[in-house]
Amino acid sequence: MLYQLLYAIILYPIIYIFPAYVANGAPVLFGGGRRPLDFNKKIAGRRIFGPHKSIKGTVASIICGVAVGLIEYPFLHFMLPIAILLTIGANIGDLLGSFVKRQAGVPSGRSILLLDQYGFFVVAMLLAAPLGHLPSFYGIIFLIALTGILHILTNMGAHRLKIKKVPW
16 A cells, blocks of 8 residues: 555656656756757847757757656556657757746846746646646646755756756
């Protein structure tokens, strides 16, 4: 009984969202490069995504997120298409957040509460939801809390390791 609760509320939700988490973090490790995803184009005089969104980082994000789905596939056959949608959703959510921030005049590297922490998560979940197999209600609540905590810890860690210039 306890094992079933732990699986439903903690383990399965982590397995489910892991492709999006990896896709969201991969650009910090493998991104960068000289080719910005927005090709330095502007809307109303402002960059579309800004200098921190690169082609290399986006490609790394997609490769890493889908790779997690391929690793999960032998154990949970339904996860590969979900992983693909979670990965795409994580990228769209992150880019949408950057777009909103740039168009609102928020300088690159600055944080907007909730948008930076949950943009990738919300869009990833919405995009993958039609395929079913969502975590339970309590599993999703757990993921919301975990996502906020991990966002803080991973960004602080990346900053201390000098992978990121800012700790958010």
